[in-house]
Amino acid sequence: MSKVIVVYIGCLLIAIHTQIRAQSTTIVMADSLAGVGNYSKAIKAYKTLPALSPLTALKIARAYKALGNSSAALDYYSQCVASNPDWVIATTEYAKLLINQRQFTLADSIFRQLTRRYPNNPDFYYQHGRILKTVGPQQYIDKGDTLVVRAKDAFAKAVSLDSTHQKAMYQLGLTYLKKQQYDKVEQLGNTALKTDATNVEILSLLAISYYTKGWNSEAIFYFEKLIALGQxxxxxxxxxxxxxxxxxxxxxxxxxxxxxxxxxxxxxxxxxxxxxxxxxxxxxxxxxxxxxxxxxxxxQPIDDTYYTLATLFKLNKEFQKAVTHYQLALQENPERIDAHYGIAVAADNYYKDKKEVLVLYEEFVAAFKDQTDVRNSYYVRLAQQRIDILTKEIFMAGTKD
Incomplete structure (x- = not known):
């Protein structure tokens, strides 16, 4: 090897070594800035690096997340995961941020993959449950079979894998409470308190469960405990x-x-x-x-308040609550024809059995068919039109059977 080549290689190695040292210095400086919360300067430092490694992309994503810039954070998380799809830590952080930003479809896809790859990780099931709680039960095709997965199933799986997972236990307890399964709420709550006796969410579940059951002494105990904890x-x-x-x-x-x-x-x-x-x-x-x-x-008349609230529930597609509040309006003012009609419409959107809905419309028309007021007769006409449509639909469904 000639002396010129040796000198060239030596210079090249020195240059590479110098560049590596410079990059290392930049990374150390950026890490230090991020460590003390100076995220904007840390991001600028990371971006001066000549190549964006998956680790650097993750650090930038975390810094943007800390700044509250979720859009930029998601962009860098996406780059990190795309270049290293098997990096579970980065993938999990990415999917959690997707949930917080209500990008449920992509988050659902990621956590389904994670639960399949790591079936013994309780938090992956918990995070998937968070998604399902918002979007509702989902159907998945698995090896030719159609599976329906509900939030309750995901939370229960998380608890079965980790009996100390407080967040999953709270969410599972909520589902029990909504279904009035008070014994399950109390059993789950008492188990959770063995791990964290000051968990205010679990204490709240127990307080409400006992209160709803009418076990006042027990309810008082837990409500007082919540107040002592600053709630x-x-x-x-x-x-x-x-x-x-x-x-x-x-x-x-x-x-x-x-x-x-x-x-x-x-x-x-x-x-x-x-x-x-x-x-x-x-x-x-x-x-x-x-x-x-x-x-x-x-x-002031409170039937109008109930009616307004019922209509808002209906527009928000919370039809059961709408029915309840229309009924409350009628308790205050039984003559409100719009509330009578509102019950039928809300039920029409909520009840699966259209025969029950048909009966509601028919009863409405029978009660108010002699109304001469223009506004009231308008509701009667609308109800009759819906009766005609439902009658045909029910008849056609019967002929198919």
Whole structure:
């Protein structure tokens, strides 16, 4: 080898070594900046590197996420995962951020793959459950079979793999609570508290479960524990006040209602409840005072409030709640034809059995067919049109069978 070539190679190695040292210095500096929260300068430093490695892309993504720039963070997470799809840490962080940004389709795809590749990882099932809780049950094709996966299934799987996974236990407990499976709520909650006795979400589940069942002593215990942990909210104080009242401890009930009124003094329902507690305790003058306050606050017709709320629920596709609030409006004003019609329409969107819906429309028309008011007769015409359509649909469905 000639002396010229040797010198050339030596210079080349020195240059490479110098470049590597410079890059290493830049990375160390950028890491230090990110470590102390100087994320913008860290990002600038990372971007001066000549090549974007998967690790650097991940660091930039994390820095953007810390700054709250989720769009840029997702872009760099995507680059990182694309260049190294087997990097589970980066993939998981990417998918979690997708959930937070409500990009559920892609997040669902990623966590389904992760649960298949790592079937014993409880958090992957928990994260998948978070998605399913929002988007609803999903159908997947697996080896030719159609599987329906629900949020409850995912949370239950996470808990079965890790009996200390507090977040999964809370979400599973919520599903039990909604289905009024109180024994399961309490069993799950007591298990969770063995790991973290101050988990306010679990304590809330237990408090509400016992309160709904009417086990007032147990409900009081958990509501008081929540307050001791700093969870002082009108919701908690109201239910604690009711539980004390049912136990006959009127002094403590009054004290809790007083705390609620400090936050919500314009709520007529709270004043009325407090008035009734004063009545039971024998303090009639204070009971009269709060009854009068409730009456003043309720001086405006409240059927319109219920009707407006019902219509908003209907527009938001929460049809069961819509039906409930139309019924409440009718309790206040039975003559509201729009609320009667609203019940039928909400049920039409909610009930699977269209024969039941048909009966509601028919009862509506029968009750209001003689209305001469233009607005009211309009509702009757709409109902009759829907009756005609439903009758045909039900008949056609019957002929197919």
């Amino acid at each position: 002082s909210t009108p919701y908690i104080h109201t239910r604690l006040a009711r539980a004390y009242a049912k136990q006959g401890d009127y002094e403590k009930s009054i004290a809790q209602f007083a705390k609620v009124i400090q936050e919500e003094d314009k709520d007529p329902g709270i004043h009325l409840e407090l008035a009734r507690v004063y009545q039971r305790s024998g303090d009639y003058l204070k009971g009269i005072r709060h009854s009068e306050i409730a009456l003043v606050l309720q001086s």
